[in-house]
Amino acid sequence: KKSLAKKICFGSKNLKDLEKIISKNEIPLKGEFNFLNILAAVSAVKIFEIPEETIKQAIKSFKPLPHRLEFVGKYRGIEFYNDSLATVLQATIRAIEAMGNKIETLIFGGQDIEGLDFAPVGQNILKSKIKTLILFPDTDKKIAREIKKIQQCQVLPKLIKIFFVSSMREAIKTAYENTAKEKICLLAPGTPSFNLFRNYKERGNLFKKH
Numbered sequence: 024k025k026s027l028a029k030k031i032c033f034g035s036k037n038l039k040d041l042e043k044i045i046s047k048n049e050i051p052l053k054g055e056f057n058f059l060n061i062l063a064a065v066s067a068v069k070i071f072e073i074p075e076e077t078i079k080q081a082i083k084s085f086k087p088l089p090h091r092l093e094f095v096g097k098y099r100g101i102e103f104y105n106d107s108l109a110t111v112l113q114a115t116i117r118a119i120e121a122m123g124n125k126i127e128t129l130i131f132g133g134q135d136i137e138g139l140d141f142a143p144v145g146q147n148i149l150k151s152k153i154k155t156l157i158l159f160p161d162t163d164k165k166i167a168r169e170i171k172k173i174q175q176c177q178v179l180p181k182l183i184k185i186f187f188v189s190s191m192r193e194a195i196k197t198a199y200e201n202t203a204k205e206k207i208c209l210l211a212p213g214t215p216s217f218n219l220f221r222n223y224k225e226r227g228n229l230f231k232k233h
Contacts, residue, residue: 041065045079052085053092053104053121090227092118100204106211107227112144115213119144119151127206128155128198130230132162133216141169144213148183149173155184155201157194161218163187189219191229 041062050061065078087093095103102125106118119126129148139162148156148170158166167185174180184201188194198208210230220226 044075045082049079049083051083051094052087055120057092057121090223092121093227093231095231099199101199101202102205102207103198103230104207104209105227105230106209107223107230109211109213110215110223112139112141112213115211116144116147118209118211119147119153122207122209124152125205125207126151126153126209128157128202128208129153130157130159130194130198130208130210131213132159132166133212133214134218135161135165136214139165139214141166142173145169145173149177149181153183155186155198157186157188157197159194159212159216159219160187160189162214191226192233195230195233 041058044065047058050058052058052061061082065082068078069075090105090107093105095105097103104118104122106114109115109118115129115131119129131144141162145166156166156170164187167187170183170185186197186201188197202208210227212226215223216226220229
């Protein structure tokens, strides 16, 4: 048992080892944090000498859980991703990083919670390829102020369109009007939204419905 535990603890942490088995494009999950989780699982099962082809097929056929960087579909040429479970700001940052350069529109914000610091996620947004920010209340104005504050400190401020909406229907309508074809619209609120929705599941399901 000690030998087995030692092998697991000292399993590979190099993502290049994962790509020897399966390319990132074939993995249904997005984001480096998910790739690292898969790598850990692969390191564990390889101890039991499971064939790499079996491991590859298991990864390719894995179905992500709803509301967790869930690919909703491609409509009017726009790719929609539902990360409604991103109810903390760090999760929004990870979601933006996972989407890469194709992300153009972010649906963000919700219930205001004392002590929330929007500076890190604001910096992340302005460093990304996001061009359109669609904001829910009650944090909408606070987020917009933080974005403008960061822009004032930039030598060449990045231009970003900011919209305030009060329903998911309005958010999706705005996304269609301001997202280019072949780009991504991501729902990653970063906060709970009990002021507008019953829970993250209702929020995500309405995103998928509209």
